[in-house]
Amino acid sequence: MKIARILNNNAVVVTDGQEEKIAVGPGIAFNKRKNDIVNVHKIEKLFVMKENEKLQQLLSRIPEEHFVISEEIISYAENFMGVKLNEHIHIVLTDHISFAIQREREGIQLKNKLLNEIKILYKREYEIGLWAIRHIKEKCNIEMPVDEAAFIALHIHTMKLQGGDMHETVRQTSIVRDMVQTITETLNIHVEEDDISYQRLITHLRFALTRVNHYELHVMDDEMLEMLKTKFPISYSCAAKVAKVVLLEHGIVLPEHELGYITLHIERLRKQD
Known part of the structure; x- marks a missing residue:
């Protein structure tokens, strides 16, 4: 493999036959020039991506340290979850981590309005996010808030092969937050947030939205639904209001049978308050 372009001291673009790849390793470009042979023993990662040019x-424009940190977080995430993340993670997470470190050094902290929902809906990814901010502190001596752990969790979740896209994940999590806010108000x-009934409610609302999006109905028989309306009128009325808000603000129709299940979760919360 020959060097086609030096990106930084630890990353080079190489030609391998007819293919162009990105080779990464400590000091891989030290004292090297274009067309020099790469020491294969120094290569720790070799990227062959559709988005090679973006990478x-x-x-070429971020500190090398930020890329190394991001790759360590990605490796930890893949080992922790036992899954291979979409190759796009190498771009989006690296860009996010670098920008987050820069913001933190400038004293700019972003609040994550979906923090509580992310902690519950994407628990394993959030644990990875917590590990990531501890790792960043260890490497850069920068202490980030838990809000950043939640941002990282979203990136990890959406880069799982079946995680969906970031826009849709944020949208559905925001809708869940609005639904919970309607109930509590x-x-x-x-x-x-650590109450088991609260966690069950949030998890159910998230999957209720997923079922609606995929036209999968959570069917409850009519007799049971009528019984719930009579036995828990306050909770059912609250569930109906949630459905109205979701329809008016997000254009989503929650089937009446789904309201029966939401009623049960709301009733649990009422009994524990």
């Missing part, structure tokens, strides 16, 4: 641009109750 090249990114590596309507009933005038306060819920703790």
